[in-house]
């Protein structure tokens with residue numbers, strides 16, 4: 499089992515739709531085997547378009563990419579044999595049972611009967627649908643449907659699994675369950691997973707590496723810990739009136755301040771220890787003529803990192 503092999507790589511990958519839309523703008527990825535990589539970004543960031551190219555559904559406008567060492571354009575057929583994919587929209591036939599859904603998919607890939615039956619039983623157990631296996635999927639809850647799709651994505655023993663918004667529309671409990679399956683998969687196999695999400699908690703909870711995506715670009719990349727740590731130990735968020743520039747400049751010179759960032763009307767100050775520094779920060783605002791209307795201290799999150807690099811807040815739809 500090789501751990502330092504690269505499972506997914508892209509070089510200057512671009513996708514345009516017509517003249518107007520630059521959906522994916524020159525992204526370079528290098529994702530090692532047995533990694534959970536999350537593309538985190540808001541609606542329209544280009545996440546699905548990236549997955550569509552990597553899964554050979556659409557061709558790039560320029561640039562290139564390899565999945566499992568195979569070129570996504572020149573060796574598209576071979577790439578398809580090595581990957582699994584689940585789509586953002588649930589695409590299940592409502593009239594098939596859970597078991598029939600998996601069986602149909604396995605037949606599509608010409609998996610022999612004995613292997614098919616064994617595989618389907620194993621996967622149904624893995625996603626805890628064995629008891630509901632003979633019910634039609636139109637009786638399934640949202641979480642059950644997502645789990646069935648996950649099982650379907652795994653039927654072909656993929657080396658790389660692409661999950662486009664695997665928990666979209668699910669409640670927190672269901673989401674946490676899916677996270678657990680995904681983690682188990684990574685631990686028990688040599689699988690590489692690329693998932694997209696606009697939930698920062700999802701990226702934080704699951705991913706070994708996160709690429710923050712906005713307007714078709716990867717703005718910053720790293721492990722959730724690395725990304726969060728560069729914000730400082732604590733994050734002071736401030737909203738107020740007056741000229742923020744003078745205040746930010748003054749704050750920057752304070753010895754305990756690790757980062758200062760101003761975007762979307764919010765000032766974020768990374769400090770070594772939030773509560774002990776509040777008084778001094780408020781004092782600095784006063785002497786800079788900035789009137790604080792709201793101030794809070796918290797541990798930084800990927801949402802704060804997102805704000806820093808994109809100038810916008812990551813809002814769940």
Ligand SMILES: Nc1ncnc2c1ncn2[C@@H]1O[C@H](COP(=O)(O)OP(=O)(O)OP(=O)(O)O)[C@@H](O)[C@H]1O
Nearest residue numbers: 515519521539540541542543544545546547548696
């Ligand atoms: N087939 C298409 N034709 C034209 N424009 C498209 C097409 N597919 C996507 N786009 C545009 O490309 C951009 C990126 O879309 P994409 O679906 O990749 O975003 P996303 O990050 O997956 O968003 P979401 O979180 O809503 O799923 C958007 O501006 C979208 O409108």
Ligand SMILES: [Mg+2]
Nearest residue numbers: 545546547586
């Ligand atoms: Mg999408």
